[in-house]
Amino acid sequence: MLHIHKSLPILMLSSLLGSAAAASVPETLVAEWLAGEPYPAEYFNIATTDFRSASTGAERLVIRKDGTYEFAQLKTGATPGYFGSLLIACETIDLYWEKGTVKVNGSQLVLHPTSSKSRTGATPVRHNNGCTVYKGFENTRTPQDRTLKFSVQGGTLKLTSGQSTSSYNTRAPQASKPSATPSKPTRAQTQTSSGSKLSSNLQGEWYSGTVSPMEYYNVTTGLWTNASGTSTILKLNGDGTYMKTGLLTISTFGCNSKLFVQEQGKVAQSGNQLNFTPTSSLSQGYTCSPDHSYKQENTAKPSSVKYSLEQREYGLTLSLTTADGTTIYRPSEGTGSTPANTSSSNTASNSGYSNSTPVQQQVKPIRTDASGNWNVLLSAGGETLELTISVDEDDRGIMGNVYMQGEYVGYVMGNRNTGVLSLTLNDDDETTFKAQGNFRNNPDNARYPIDYYLGEFEATNVRGESLGNGALELSRPQN
Numbered sequence: 390m391l392h393i394h395k396s397l398p399i400l401m402l403s404s405l406l407g408s409a410a411a412a413s414v415p416e417t418l419v420a421e422w423l424a425g426e427p428y429p430a431e432y433f434n435i436a437t438t439d440f441r442s443a444s445t446g447a448e449r450l451v452i453r454k455d456g457t458y459e460f461a462q463l464k465t466g467a468t469p470g471y472f473g474s475l476l477i478a479c480e481t482i483d484l485y486w487e488k489g490t491v492k493v494n495g496s497q498l499v500l501h502p503t504s505s506k507s508r509t510g511a512t513p514v515r516h517n518n519g520c521t522v523y524k525g526f527e528n529t530r531t532p533q534d535r536t537l538k539f540s541v542q543g544g545t546l547k548l549t550s551g552q553s554t555s556s557y558n559t560r561a562p563q564a565s566k567p568s569a570t571p572s573k574p575t576r577a578q579t580q581t582s583s584g585s586k587l588s589s590n591l592q593g594e595w596y597s598g599t600v601s602p603m604e605y606y607n608v609t610t611g612l613w614t615n616a617s618g619t620s621t622i623l624k625l626n627g628d629g630t631y632m633k634t635g636l637l638t639i640s641t642f643g644c645n646s647k648l649f650v651q652e653q654g655k656v657a658q659s660g661n662q663l664n665f666t667p668t669s670s671l672s673q674g675y676t677c678s679p680d681h682s683y684k685q686e687n688t689a690k691p692s693s694v695k696y697s698l699e700q701r702e703y704g705l706t707l708s709l710t711t712a713d714g715t716t717i718y719r720p721s722e723g724t725g726s727t728p729a730n731t732s733s734s735n736t737a738s739n740s741g742y743s744n745s746t747p748v749q750q751q752v753k754p755i756r757t758d759a760s761g762n763w764n765v766l767l768s769a770g771g772e773t774l775e776l777t778i779s780v781d782e783d784d785r786g787i788m789g790n791v792y793m794q795g796e797y798v799g800y801v802m803g804n805r806n807t808g809v810l811s812l813t814l815n816d817d818d819e820t821t822f823k824a825q826g827n828f829r830n831n832p833d834n835a836r837y838p839i840d841y842y843l844g845e846f847e848a849t850n851v852r853g854e855s856l857g858n859g860a861l862e863l864s865r866p867q868n
Contacts, residue, residue, distance in 0.1 A: 414456055414493060417541045421797070422557035424448040425463075430790060433461035435486035435506050436800050436813070437788050438524065442514050443482060444597060444717065450546075450557060451797060458491040458500060459797075459815055465513070467637070469646060470520050478637040478648065479520035483509040487532060488815050498539045498548065502532030503817045504851070515597070515716045517637075586629030587658050590698055595707050595718035597621045623718060631656040631665065637674075648674035652689045663709070666691045758782040759805045759828060759839050762866055765791070765812070767822060767846070769859030778812070778863075808844060810861065818850035824861040840865045 421430075425447035431439040433449040443463050451459045462485045470479035489502035511525030538549040546557040597620065621635040630653070637648040654667035670689035675682040694709040707718040765776040778801050780789030791799035791812055803810035805828050812822045826844015834840045842863035848856040 414452060414454060414491065418452045418493070418498075418539070418546070419454050420452060420546075420559045422450040422452070422546050423560055424450075424555055424557045427560055428463070430797055432463070433484070433486070434790070434800055435461070435484060435508065436802065438508075438511070439788075440484040440508065441482060441511050441525075444480075444513055444515055448555070448557070452491060453796065456490050456492070457488065457815065457817075459486075459488040460500070460502075461486045470517070477517050477519055478646075480513050480516045481509075481523075482511050482513045483507065483525070484511075485530075487530070489532065490817070496538055496540065498537045500535045500537070502534070504819060505530040505532040515714060587625055587627055587656065589627075591625050591658070591663075591696070591707070592627045594622060594624045594721040596623075596721045597716055597718045621716070621718075622721065625656060629655055629657060646674065646676045648672070654689075661695055661697065662693055663696050664691070664693045757838055759787050759803075759842075761837060763842075763863045764866055766862040766864075767859060768862070769857060776812075777866075805839070808842075810842070810844065810863075812861075818852075820848060820850060820856070822846040822848050822859075822861060826861065834865075837865050 426443070426445050428443055428447055428449075429439075430449070431437065432443050432447075433440065440463060444465070445463075446465050447463045449459075449461045464483045464485070466481045466483070467478040468481060470477050485505075485507045487502040487505035489500060489504070492499040492501070507528050507530055508525040509528070510523055512520060512522040516522070535550070540547045544559060548555050548557070621633065624632045632653040633651070635648075635650040637650075650670075650672050652667050652670040654665060654669070656666075657664045667687075667689040669687055671684075671686055672688065673682065673684040692711070694711050696710075697708045699706050699708060704719060709716050709718070759782045760780060763778050763780070765778055767774040767776070776798070777792045778789055779792070780787050780801060782788075782805060787801065787803040787805060787810070789801050790797055791801055791814065797815075799812060799814040801810065801812045808825055808827045810824045810826070812824075814820045824844035824846035826842055828839050829841040829843075830838055831840045832838060842861070844861045845858060846861045847858050850856060
């Protein structure tokens with residue numbers, strides 16, 4: 390056991406700042422690198438189930454100044470299922486995560502993982518009707534060193550292993566941290582334009598999933614049989630008509646099954662609801678071989694969904710919600726049609742809402758729970774360590790991320806009712822500070838009534854060994 394009055398503060402500092410002997414990492418490599426969809430950092434956190442909100446594959450590599458790194462990879466797939474007698478694709482999503490130390494040897498990057506975990510076979514939040522929902526299976530993996538050839542040019546990191554090269558880009562900068570509650574259109578912004586049956590911010594082409602080449606979505610070409618992945622394209626026209634096209638691909642045990650679905654008709658907007666009335670529909674596909682094909686026509690039924698437009702960290706989204714769940718769409722790119730006044734940019738002036746009323750970054754709204762940003766003070770033996778955390782609270786409890794000087798360094802979990810908080814750092818020992826204390830309810834703070842926490846912690850490592858005790862204090866930022 391370490392002597393608390395001397396060793397624990399040194400441990401806290403060295404685990405984050407690194408020792409003087411730590412390997413030097415070039416400044417050009419120190420960043421958060423993303424490949425694929427630029428999902429929020431929470432989607433790559435192995436300690437939560439937030440990764441199930443992702444709908445496509447993606448990777449995140451964080452390289453820090455102290456010679457440590459964290460890597461996470463999202464992979465999507467599908468397994469066969471049935472909706473009645475119809476073969477459907479039941480989507481799956483896996484998260485692979487590791488952390489360790491990194492060294493640079495000329496043009497080579499040597500990754501030495503010290504911890505590696507995975508969650509596989511989970512069902513994403515947005516899945517097809519009729520699919521059974523699974524939380525996935527958590528496993529501890531055996532880490533193996535990897536040597537990659539790297540190059541950084543024009544803000545792009547390229548990592549090469551054998552004949553395979555992956556490209557990563559840094560996350561687009563934000564003017565300020567996005568609000569936990571997405572900005573919503575004003576009443577004026579949701580009104581339809583003159584002569585239009587749909588509001589302008591709904592009109593255009595939206596996609597969900599992994600989009601194939603556009604000719605694959607034309608049934609007359611027959612190219613849909615070459616498609617891969619699962620995707621849906623929804624086109625909403627100002628005259629109140631729509632077309633929805635979906636491609637589903639399932640590959641299991643050498644059996645490739647595919648489904649092409651197309652539906653068109655009329656759509657009516659009523660408040661926050663869209664009512665779809667199909668005038669024609671087509672569903673055709675095959676199981677394992679085109680020789681085992683089937684085809685159904687005009688079987689689609691009228692349906693109603695609730696919709697919402699949200700400006701998320703990675704761009705504008707259209708959410709369509711039914712009793713079976715929510716499907717999130719993004720504006721199509723490079724298809725010749727995009728939602729009115731929208732783009733893939735995160736800037737407020739191109740948000741997809743009204744040009745006369747641009748979306749502004751909002752200050753975090755009033756919360757009556759522990760959600761939001763906190764300043765953290767860890768104290769032991771007369772020394773202190775300052776961190777920040779950003780958390781959300783729901784019926785599962787408190788969950789969020791730990792930061793030091795703006796860099797992600799770990800995660801936090803807890804329960805406000807019991808007063809238990811646990812901060813886990815991404816150092817080699819996975820140092821965890823588990824605290825027992827109390828949150829203060831301050832009625833004089835109209836913005837954040839829950840504005841203070843004080844507790845005592847015990848620090849442990851990944852082997853469960855006690856490192857000592859100290860005090861944990863949380864307070865709300867002043868600005």
